[in-house]
Amino acid sequence: MRSLMNLARWEAIVLFFGxxxxxxxKLMTGGISLSYLLDSDIPDADSPTAFSSDVSAGRTxxxxxxxxxxxxxxxxxxxxxxEFPQVPTTMIAAxxxxxxxxxxxxxxxxxxxxxxxxxx
Amino acid sequence: xxISDEDKKTxxxxxxxxxxxxxxxxxxVGIWLHGDPHFKNSTVVLxxxxxxxxxxxxxxFGVVVLAALASGLIDISELIEEESGGTSTSRFQxxxxxxxxxxxxxxxxxxxxxxxxxxxxxxxxxxVSATTYGVSKGIQFGGKNGNPTEDK
Numbered sequence: 001m002r003s004l005m006n007l008a009r010w011e012a013i014v015l016f017f018g019x020x021x022x023x024x025x026k027l028m029t030g031g032i033s034l035s036y037l038l039d040s041d042i043p044d045a046d047s048p049t050a051f052s053s054d055v056s057a058g059r060t061x062x063x064x065x066x067x068x069x070x071x072x073x074x075x076x077x078x079x080x081x082x083e084f085p086q087v088p089t090t091m092i093a094a095x096x097x098x099x100x101x102x103x104x105x106x107x108x109x110x111x112x113x114x115x116x117x118x119x120x
Numbered sequence: 121x122x123i124s125d126e127d128k129k130t131x132x133x134x135x136x137x138x139x140x141x142x143x144x145x146x147x148x149v150g151i152w153l154h155g156d157p158h159f160k161n162s163t164v165v166l167x168x169x170x171x172x173x174x175x176x177x178x179x180x181f182g183v184v185v186l187a188a189l190a191s192g193l194i195d196i197s198e199l200i201e202e203e204s205g206g207t208s209t210s211r212f213q214x215x216x217x218x219x220x221x222x223x224x225x226x227x228x229x230x231x232x233x234x235x236x237x238x239x240x241x242x243x244x245x246x247x248v249s250a251t252t253y254g255v256s257k258g259i260q261f262g263g264k265n266g267n268p269t270e271d272k
Contacts, residue, residue, distance in 0.1 A: 004171050005233065007172070007175055008175055009230050009233075011179045012229070012230065013226065013230060016226045018182075018183075018186045019189075020223065022186060022190050023215075026196060026197070031196075032196060032198075033201060035207060036206035036207055037207040037209060037212060039206065062209055062213060063209060063213070066213040066216055066217070067216070069245070070217060070220045073220055073245070074224065077223075077228065078227070081227045081231040082228065084238065086241060087241040092244050092245065096248050099213075099249075099252040102209070103252060103255050103256060106256060110259055110260065110262070
């Protein structure tokens, strides 16, 4: 039974790291495109689609905060791999705030025109 | 993207091929364990053979999916893309958190050899991430006259 447990363990490791490796490899080689990652839609009357894109501060801060929290969490797991680490409440609040900021910016850009029409 | 009849036939033959391979392998393991003097109880032999067959089957399915992903047979080029091009930040952050939590889970399980209980803050992290993705899609859908094909 011990060898079966070892087999299951190695299967999980090989498959999970395999999936991560494939996705990372595709991200690095352009198989999964990262273009316009930090761009957001802006209403543009001159554009045929009524929207054009530009670099967004909201998306940039979201990406930075996400990477910071993810790196912190992963480092905690690597330091003590026997249990899930406790994430400080302040960090979850900061992450929530960052996501809220991003969503508010997106809603303001995309829904402002509709809301204006609504209250005319 | 629609799957062609030929692809369906290939998937079906791979599925049944792997299933038969796993069944044959578990029968062979069962016969081998039956001859082992340490395994006197036939229920234990049956359990071990069934577990081995299941593990093998799951692994082989995983390897086939991995190979299909790597070769491009399963197309993941639009994994974090919007419907009309351009990368979605909300999808990208969800991908990062899913991988980080998944990786942590695999690391903890392999080190501790048991299924750990998930703390509330881990669920909160995933919840924030997934909610952002969902709300972002809602805003986008609502902001462009409710027509998802006109996204971005």
